[in-house]
Amino acid sequence: MIKRLTLILLLAGIGSLFAGLVMNYVADEELNLTASYYAEQTVEDLGAANIVTAIIVTYRGLDTLGEVTVLFLTAAIVGLVLARGKETAGEPQRQLPSPGELLTTGTRLLLPLILLFGAYVFSHGHLTPGGGFQGGAILASAMLLLLLSNPAKRFGHRLITLVESTAGLSFVFIGILGLLLAGGFLDNRILPIGAFGELFSAGAIPLIYTLVGLKVGAEFSSMLVSLSRTEEL
């Protein structure tokens, strides 16, 4: 009882802090200095139509590299924590129920479409509201569908690891190329900026976001595979 009372008092305190924030909140009428710089200079500097993408991939590209590293670490730790001995990695002990005709046929139909959509989302990240992280999550959802339709299937970690490490290495390599050929680390102007609004424009942004998409997709997939292996306990 006393616990619940303390909890409610604590939440009331935090809530009143939040209420103060909301009451005194005045929405900006104009973009602040940083945001208006991004709004005015993005097209001229980088040639990307989607300003959020320009910020993530180029202006704050180093943060994205860090973010991808955090995801990599997460996938590695999930794999490490959930690692099982080789002897239990074989066939599951209990008989799993059949996933059903609808799910198996649906998977066969949907899988290429989902993969195509994921690739579309991450390769058009500089033009449309999408990007590497969203596209990677879509790729991983294809993996989730595969796991749902056939829970007993064992996916080799080798392909996932290969995709992930190649994409990560290329990402860093492009960053260093930017250091050598253009203005700085992860500068996208190592490739021509091209015509505004075209698929092959905005320098290296589509390339970097494709790599990020593949890497994120591989990392999410490896997390899903690790988590799905805990099923047969």
Add this chain to the structure above:
Amino acid sequence: MALIAMITGFLLILIGLYGALSNRNILRMIVAFSVANTGVNMVLVAVGYMKGRTAPILDEAVPVAEAASRIIDPVPQALVLTAIVIGVGVTALMLAYAYKLYEKKGSLDIARHTELKW
């Protein structure tokens, strides 16, 4: 509009905190943390919203010359994109540890896990 989103976000944070602090089941705590995480993201996006403006994507509808007066603040959106991805990673880690704890003790009740209690 932005105010509604902001209030909803703050309420979600409070609901998440309540859930995380009042539940004893680790899985429920993880769900509560995800709810609070969503609330934080909503508040951040709401802060970047500006009345009568559009998404920070330039095309025929939003020409480059008018960009600064037509688009909302892109910085919070970039921030939230990062936060969502990291949130997924954190949730996956929490789930993995919860599984490991269950394997050790056969229970997801936080009161049974007393190793770090003093």
